[in-house]
Amino acid sequence: MNDKILHTLEFSKIVYKLAQHAATSLGKAAAEAITPSSDLESVKLMLQATDEAYKADRLKGSVPFGGVADIRPSLLRSRIGGTLNPAELLEIAETVRGSRRVKRHVLQLHDDDPIPMLADLCEQLTEHKTLEDAILACIDDQAEVMDSASAELAAIRRELRNGESRVREKLEQMVRSSSVQKMLQDAIVTIRNDRYVIPVKQEYRSHFGGIVHDQSGSGATLFIEPEAIVAMNNKLRELRLSEMREIEKILQKLTAQTADYAEDLLLDLDTLGALDFAFAKGRLAHQMGASLPRMNDRGYLKLRRARHPLIAREHVVPIDVELGNSYSAIIVTGPNTGGKTVSLKTIGLLSLMAMSGMFVPAEDGTQLCVFDAIHADIGDEQSIEQNLSTFSSHLTNIIRILKTMTPKSLVLLDELGAGTDPAEGSALAIAILEYMHKLGCRIIATTHYSELKAYAYNRKGIINASMEFDVQTLSPTYRLLVGVPGRSNAFAIAERLGLQRDIIEHARGEVSEEDLRVENMIASLEENRIGAEAERQSAEALRKELEAERNRYEAERRKFDEQRDKLMAKAQEDAHEAVAKAKREAEQIIADLRKLALEEGASVKEHKLIDARRKLDEAAPELKKPAKANKPKAGTKPQRIEAGDEVMVYSLGQRGHVVEIGGNDALVQLGILKMKVALGDLELVKRAETAKTQQPKQAASLKRTRDENVKMELDLRGANVEEAIVEVDRFLDESFLAGLGQIYIIHGKGTGVLRTGISDFLRRHKHVKSYRLGNYGEGGAGVTVAELK
Incomplete structure (x- = not known):
């Protein structure tokens, strides 16, 4: 790709942003070396790597590239026999360790959420832990060779420390001496030229023997090594030289080990740089709010709400552009400062970004093409003077483009034909466009010439476009409108600004009738477009409202189903427990x-x-779905249910008999189980026989629950005390003869008179051992339970 084009479209600024997201110098170098590719498969692979890095960074955060450094110079020196210093060896060990961390992190990401391309890259990373351990066993975090690096070094340093202690002890004895203290500037021990000395006053030089190693700036103090410790300092000097030789041997050994792995480590650095580069592109995509474009090599591009990446998101106006399907060239007209150049640069820059494997700041569904080259002639359209030199500069660029472009090129032309006579400039612009169009390349050109509007209108494969201008506010909206040519708006602007009406009318008279018809046609098109846009927005708003309503309904339905299932399960659990x-x-x-x-x-x-x-x-209720119950149809008149009626319980799908009615609930006998059920949950199956003949003031008749077998319960509801006593006495005799141990006497709650009379009778009866009121589930205070002897 031509460097001038990259500069014109400001691609270098995108590269700079990308490099800022690199975590290592390796990734930064890869970012700075990025170039657009014209090979579709290569671009797809680069975008796949970016997509995987984008997904991994979004789900798990940044990859731990800490410790990874560019150690290539050190590795190359080790291969040619040079000795590496401790800091270089420590950097190599930390890079080996950092490489292992990166590998394990990415492979863990791959296990959780597949990122095959990055995982394959990481599989290539070697894990030379032997080299890492060897270096870290000899060199500490401050890049100092440790005593444990070798036994010889440990012995030398031990002897060196002992010698230094003896020298200091000897000197401290001297400075504490009263005869020596008067000759010292300060009672301290210091070091000059790696030898221990004491500060002596200048006037006592002749009285103090030894070797002078330094003096103060004023000359008043001499740093003298006393004769008594010269031999001891010489010994320390020898030990330090031995220490240096031993350290050199250790470093040479570690360097030789590093050289053995140098080839693998150089390949690892390339891989780490590629990984960091991919994650840098992913992080840049997050920052820009970019998306993955679909790529093709058919010369087709479709931008959906595309933004210029170098303009702040809160200020940029997105554009929608489609090129290469029904038409291969777009002619954009509109006023100055209307956004034509920005739109042109947006299309070119986003194409370069996609061809470099980067996401583009546009909505999902955006498609871009891999062009063999992008050519641009974009000048300063805000220039006040348009003279011959400007025209010559534009024409020189266009001539170069005409010589190098191919049918697979994208050509961006700003202010085509500007800078010369309008008649000649428009004719030349039409001729250039016609030549490019016949070649088959993709063209986007901006112009002020109205002749080009007619050319685009009449030429197949070419379409007009314009930058929207709000006449009411006399300002551009920066929206690109494809299919609608731009208007000059000069008369409207002049009228709004207060120019005299007779001058404006005179100016309109100077415009040809054909030009007026074109302007009126454009005005009609724009009015229709605005109306259609309003209708579309209204339809879109309605669609979103209906979509939201549907989602709300679905959520409520799911919530209702969940609550119903929970209630059904609870009811079933309670029934089974009872x-x-x-x-x-x-x-x-x-x-x-x-x-x-x-x-x-x-x-x-x-x-x-x-x-x-x-x-x-068999009495255990079997739970059925409410949907399967035969509920009455909506709108039917509810049936009156009375005590004794046979009913169907909807929620349980079981038949039973109504024992008593209380408010909006009924106590229903289901086998041996009694349950309180809402009246709305009941359907009348069969009316009680006694309900038809029973009179309001008729004396209660005695109802017994006996067939050929002796029952365990006696129902006395509705009977008076005298009748009840007779029946209880007979029932006790029958139960005793049948060998029953416990019986139930049902008398109801009522006023309590019947319950009291039965209790008094049971207390005196010879067959009754004990008696009590019913428990929960047995009928409570409406039943007396008697235990027989």
């Missing part, structure tokens, strides 16, 4: 009956006990 409790009590009763039969010789048939248990099991 049945289980009843079954346990019944089993206990049956066990007591067997025990009594064995003890007293009473005859209780086993098959009758089995039959009773079977009926008990």
Whole structure:
């Protein structure tokens, strides 16, 4: 790609932004070396790497590139026999460790959410932990060779420390001496030229023996090595030289180990740079709010709400452009400062970014083409003077473009034909456009000439476009309108600014009738477009409102279904718990009956006990879905339900008998289970026989619950005390003869008179061992339970 084009479209500024997101110098170098590619497959691979990095960075955050450095100079020196210093070796060890961390992090990301391309790159990274451990065993975090690097070094340093201690001790004895202190500037021990010395006053030089190593700036102080420690300092000097030789041997050994792995490490650095480069592109995409474009090599591009990446998002106006399908050239007209040049640069710059493997700041669904070259002639359209030199400069660029362009090129021309006589300039612009159009390349050109509007209107494959201008506010909106040519708006602007009307009318008279017809046609098109745009926005708003309403309805429906399922499950659980409790009590009763039969010789048939248990099991309610219940149709008149009626319970899908009515609820007998059910959950199946003949003031008739077998309960509701006592006495005798251990007397709650009379009778009866009111689930205060002797 031509460097001048990259500069014209400001691609270097995008490269600078990209380099700022690199975590290592390797990634930064790769970013600065980026160039657009004209190969479709290469571009797709680069975009895939960016897409994977974008996804990984969004889900798991930044990759840990810490410690990774560009160690190529050190590796190359190690290969030619040079000795690396401790800092260089430490940098190599940290890079090896950082490479291993990057590899494990990316492979973990791949396991959680596949990123195959980046995972394949990481698989190429080597893990030379042996080299890393060897270096870190000898060099500490401050890049100093440690005592543990070798036994010889440890011994030398131990002896060196002991020698330094002896020298300091000797000197400190001297400075504490009263005879020596008067000759010292300060009672301290210091070092000059790696030798221990003491500061002596200048006037005592002749009285103080030893070697002078330095003096103060004023000359008043001499730093003297006393004769008594010269030999000791010489010994320390020898030890330091031995230490340096041993350190050199250790560094040479580590350098030789590094050279053995240099080839692998150089390849690892290339891989790490590629990984950092990919993640830098992903982070740049996050910052710009960019998306992955679809690429083709058919010369087709479609930008959806594309933004110029170098303009702040809160200020830029997105554009929509389609090129290469129905038409291959767009002629953009409109006023100065209307945004034509920005639109032109946006299209070119986004194409360069996509061809470099970067996301583009546009909405999903954007498509871009891999061109063999992008040619641009974009000058300063805001220039006040348009003279011959400007025309010559534009024409020189266009001549160069005409010589190098191909059918697979994108050509961007700003102010085509400007800078010369309008008649000649427009004719030349039409001729240039016609030549390029016949060649088949993709063209986007901006112009002020009205002749080019007619040319684009009449030429197949070329379409007009304009930058929208608001006449009411006399300002551009910076929106690109494809399919609508621009208007000059000169008369409208002049009138709004207050120019005399007769001058404006005279000017209109100077405009040819044909030009007026074109202006009126454009005005009509723009008016229709504005109307259509308003209708589209209204339809879009309605669509969004309906979509939101549908989503809300779906959410409420799902919530209702969840609540219904929970209530059904709870009801089923409660019903099964109640049945289980009843079954346990019944089993206990049956066990007591067997025990009594064995003890007293009473005859209780086993098959009758089995039959009773079977009926008990069948009494357990089976939960059914509400949707399957035969509910009455909406709008039907609700039926009146009374005590004794046979009813269907919707929610349980079971039939039962109404025991009593209370407000909006009914107590329903379901087998041996009694449940309180809402009246709206009931459907009348069969009316009680007594309901038709019962009179309001008729005396209550006695109802017994007896067939050929003796029952365990006696229903006395509606009877008076005298009638009830007779029936209770007969029932107790029958139950005692049948060997029953426990019986139930149902008298209802009412006023309590019947319950009291029955209790008094039971207290005196010879067959009654004890009695009590019913528990929860047995009928409560409406039932008396008697235990027989």
